[in-house]
Every structure is written in structure tokens, then in C-alpha cells.
Amino acid sequence: ILWVSLHEQIRTFIQMRTNLKVVDNSGAKRVMCIQSLRGKKGARLGDMIIGSVKEAQPRGKVKKGDVVYGVVVRAAMKKGRSDGSEVQFDDNAIVIVNNKGELIGTRVFGPVPHELRKKKHLKILALAEHIV
Amino acid sequence: MQSLLRNVCRAGNRGAAARLLEFAAPVATQPPSSAIKHLRPCGFTPPTGLDQFLCVQNRFISRDGVPASSGFCAKVLMTRGLSTVGTAEVAEDEDDSSSPAVEHPPRIKFKRPDKTARHIMNILNKEAVEKVRTEREIPDVQPGCIIQMRLQVPENKRRESTLKGIVIARRNAGINTTFRLRRLVAGVGVESVFPLYSPNIKEMKILDRKKVRRAKLYYLRDRMNALKK
Numbered sequence: 001i002l003w004v005s006l007h008e009q010i011r012t013f014i015q016m017r018t019n020l021k022v023v024d025n026s027g028a029k030r031v032m033c034i035q036s037l038r039g040k041k042g043a044r045l046g047d048m049i050i051g052s053v054k055e056a057q058p059r060g061k062v063k064k065g066d067v068v069y070g071v072v073v074r075a076a077m078k079k080g081r082s083d084g085s086e087v088q089f090d091d092n093a094i095v096i097v098n099n100k101g102e103l104i105g106t107r108v109f110g111p112v113p114h115e116l117r118k119k120k121h122l123k124i125l126a127l128a129e130h131i132v
Numbered sequence: 133m134q135s136l137l138r139n140v141c142r143a144g145n146r147g148a149a150a151r152l153l154e155f156a157a158p159v160a161t162q163p164p165s166s167a168i169k170h171l172r173p174c175g176f177t178p179p180t181g182l183d184q185f186l187c188v189q190n191r192f193i194s195r196d197g198v199p200a201s202s203g204f205c206a207k208v209l210m211t212r213g214l215s216t217v218g219t220a221e222v223a224e225d226e227d228d229s230s231s232p233a234v235e236h237p238p239r240i241k242f243k244r245p246d247k248t249a250r251h252i253m254n255i256l257n258k259e260a261v262e263k264v265r266t267e268r269e270i271p272d273v274q275p276g277c278i279i280q281m282r283l284q285v286p287e288n289k290r291r292e293s294t295l296k297g298i299v300i301a302r303r304n305a306g307i308n309t310t311f312r313l314r315r316l317v318a319g320v321g322v323e324s325v326f327p328l329y330s331p332n333i334k335e336m337k338i339l340d341r342k343k344v345r346r347a348k349l350y351y352l353r354d355r356m357n358a359l360k361k
Contacts, residue, residue, distance in 0.1 A: 009350065074320065083285065083332050084308075090321035090353070111317040114287060130318040 011076035013042025014049060014092055021093040023073065024105030027060010028053045028096060031070060045075040045087075046115040048101070049094065061104055062096060070094035071101070071121055073112045073128075087113060087132060095124055103127070257306030264307070264329040271336055273299050273311050273328065276344035281313075281336040283326075292334065295324075298342070300349040302328075314352060321356065 018033040031051035036043035056064045078088035112128040277299045284291040297315030309328040
């Protein structure tokens with residue numbers, strides 16, 4: 001979170017050491033990003049990252065300390081759309097995937113943007129509660 | 133000397149040019165034809181009036197002998213030269229001012245390109261805004277309004293999504309006037325920036341207008357009210 005002036009809060013990319021929330025039922029609760037698979041500066045909305053699970057639920061598909069792939073479904077950094085609008089969320093959140101892009105969990109919580117359609121993450125869109 | 137001539141070209145103002153030439157004339161020892169050749173290729177193409185003016189200047193400067201007297205002659209001859217230039221430039225000026233279809237009765241005689249371009253951009257902006265306003269009725273969204281709008285997004289499969297939220301910022305920039313909408317979607321706060329005159333916005337309705345003492349309500353990010361955000 002950067003502050004350019006007193007009013008504008010500029011959020012930046014998701015990079016190494018970024019803590020993200022996990023919004024599916026794969027068992028993990030918090031993941032720390034260790035690598036962004038796209039972009040030199042970091043991952044944005046809809047990109048894949050590699051993360052290390054920092055906090056997990058007791059009985060889940062992933063355990064604490066696992067290295068997992070994830071797709072960013074909510075980013076605090078604004079993402080521009082082709083019609084001139086921009087969208088930004090209040091937090092950073094990912095959904096845990098395997099390295100092919102298939103979901104590990106079976107449910108997705110919270111809103112997801114429709115940028116995922118272009119990135120071909122249709123399963124996430126299908127399971128989502130609300131598409132922004 | 134060349135730079136002085138260039139300044140004369142650019143200033144174009146009668147008084148300034150007179151003063152500059154007064155200084156230029158005593159300095160004019162080199163053949164000014166070279167100066168004029170140097171001036172021609174520069175992007176600022178002088179109108180034909182200015183060419184005449186430069187020729188006049190050329191003529192009288194080359195005839196110069198003594199710098200001191202030439203200063204006085206320069207002023208007299210140059211004002212004569214400038215009068216022809218003045219009419220020529222006014223003619224060209226009218227050509228330019230008629231294209232944006234706006235009359236400026238007591239207009240400055242000498243055209244300044246940068247001023248004119250900005251002026252034209254302003255006019256274009258206003259025209260575009262007027263065009264959109266006549267097609268769609270766009271309410272006056274101010275920070276603090278609670279807005280309900282229908283948005284049609286072609287990249288989303290199903291169109292006509294309805295959004296409801298509070299306007300927390302508005303940025304005025306002609307046709308690119310944008311406003312920032314904050315809403316609670318499925319328990320998560322989402323902020324979106326929309327261009328006010330976007331054709332994707334099908335309908336906008338103001339539900340409520342809250343009294344706020346600020347133009348940008350970014351403090352609302354920390355205060356997550358349970359109700360409308």
C-alpha cells in the first residue's frame with residue numbers, strides 16, 4: 001500500500017512475501033506468495049502465483065508449509081477494463097489450483113471479476129457467487 | 133540575429149516586433165538572406181504576409197549603412213511593413229477561427245498556435261459532452277450520492293447488470309469525467325471507476341443523497357458500515 005498524497009492510496013502488485021487470503025474450501029487459510037508467474041513486477045488480477053501455505057485448517061486438502069499454485073481472484077490493485085472502467089477490491093485473495101490450472105477446492109467464496117473468463121479459468125467463474 | 137528574427141516571427145505582436153527590430157537593425161551586419169533561408173525550413177510556416185514582411189526587412193536592412201540612423205528608419209519602415217502583415221494575418225486568422233464555428237469579435241490579430249489548439253480542444257470536448265447529453269439523460273452525480281445503475285458489459289456473458297453503491301469521488305475532465313463507485317459485493321468491498329459518459333451505462337438513478345463535507349470520500353474505506361456502502 002503506497003501513499004502518493006494524503007488522499008490517494010495506491011495499491012501495487014502481488015509479489016514475493018505478499019499475504020493473500022484463500023477463498024475456496026481447499027483447506028488453506030492464508031498463503032504467502034513466493035513467486036509471481038507473470039509479470040516482472042508482480043502478479044495482478046487474474047494471474048497465477050506460487051505460494052507457500054502459512055495457515056491452514058486442520059483437515060483439508062492442503063497442509064501448512066505446502067507449496068501451491070494459485071489464481072488471483074481479488075486484487076487491491078486496480079485493473080483497467082477495455083471500456084474505460086476500472087475495478088479494485090478491498091483485499092487480495094486467491095484460489096488454490098494445481099500447476100495445470102485446475103481447481104483443488106470445490107467452492108469459491110466472494111465475488112470474482114470477469115477477467116478470469118479471458119484467462120480461461122471458467123471453472124472458477126462457474127463456482128463463484130457473484131461475478132463483478 | 134537569427135534568433136532575434138525568429139523571436140520576431142513568433143511574437144508577432146506589433147509592439148514587441150518593433151522593439152525587437154530596433155535592436156536587430158543595428159546588429160544586422162550579416163546578410164539577412166541567410167537568416168531568412170534559415171527561418172524557412174522551421175516548422176512554423178510564416179504566412180505570405182510574413183514573407184513580405186521579411187523581404188521588406190531584408191530590403192531595408194541591406195540598404196542600411198549607419199546603425200544609429202537605421203534604428204529610426206527601421207521603426208518607420210517596419211511599421212509600414214507591419215501594416216500589410218497585419219491585414220494578411222487577420223485574414224488567415226479568420227480562416228482558422230471559422231473552423232470551430234465560433235465567433236470571436238475582438239480577437240487578437242496575431243494567431244498563437246498553442247492557444248488556438250487548446251481552445252479547439254476545449255470546444256471539441258464541450259461538443260462531445262453536449263452530444264452525449266442530448267442522447268441520454270445523465271443525472272448530476274456528486275460524491276455522497278447513492279446510485280443505482282444498469283451497466284451493459286459485452287465481455288460479460290449476461291448483460292444489464294445492476295449496480296448499487298455510493299459515489300465516493302468524481303473527477304471532471306470533459307468527456308472523460310469519471311466517478312468512483314463503492315459497493316459491497318457478496319461481503320467484499322469493491323470500488324469501480326466508470327466514465328460518466330460511457331455508452332455502456334444504460335441507466336442511472338439517484339436513490340439518495342447524503343450530506344458530505346468532502347469531495348473525495350476515501351475515509352469510507354475504513355468505516356465499513358453494515359448498510360449501504
